[in-house]
Amino acid sequence: MVQVLWQRRKFYGYVRIAKRIRKLLKCRLSNRTIWKVMRELGIQSTMYRKRSKKPTTTTDMPQKPNLMRHLADLSEVVTTDITYIQLINQNWVYLATAYDPKARKVLAWQVGQQMTQDLAVAPIQALIHQGYTFKMVHSDMGSQYTSRLFETTLTDAHLRHSYSRKGKPADNGRIEAY
Incomplete structure (x- = not known):
């Protein structure tokens, strides 16, 4: 049969x-x-399931240092990330956050319609204007965080920049998990 x-x-x-x-x-x-x-x-279907490729990171930017990796004290570190949120009306917005990994709380955030370098910089600038003291910002290797505007903002505020490894969101795990 x-x-x-x-x-x-x-x-x-x-x-x-x-x-x-x-x-x-x-x-x-x-x-x-x-x-x-x-x-x-010895029979099989002539149709095959279309296999989708696993997304890969495609950036020409060389890997930058993960300074936070060997820190025991996270008291002067702020981590940052951008995520997207779907609204009730089916539109999408982007949420950029600055997070204190030691206290495990969001320090500043900004919502935007597009994922831009200005959106990435906004929470860090808010912390600087509030007088929040920190020495290092840790982020992923996204284009917003490797942009000239973001780097200049950190340099002007005398802040060091630490990066997650490409394709390794676990390096920035605390903010990814909140």
């Missing part, structure tokens, strides 16, 4: 053939059983 169904519709795989046999014979039959039978008969 498996071979007959397969010859009629060669694009059917074991799942579809099993479903069709269950419907025709009104019996219990597992997909795995049909898979084994098809393998023994």
Whole structure:
């Protein structure tokens, strides 16, 4: 029966053939059983599932140092990240946050319609204007955080910049998890 169904519709795989046999014979039959039978008969579907590629990081920027990696005391470190949020009306907005990893709280945030370098800089500038004391900012290697505007803002405020490794969000895990 498996071979007959397969010859009629060669694009059917074991799942579809099993479903069709269950419907025709009104019996219990597992997909795995049909898979084994098809393998023994040397037949398979002519259709293949389209496999999507895993997204990769594509940046020409060389890896920059992860200064926060070896710190025991995170009291003067601020981590920053941008995430997106879907609104009720199906639109998307971007949320840039500055986060204190030691106190585990958001210190400043900014919402924007687009993910820009200005959006990335806004929470850091807010902390500077509030007089919040910190010596280092840790971020990912996103284009907003490697931009000239972001780097200049940190340099002007005498702040060091630490970066997560490319494609390793766990390096900035505390802000990614909040």
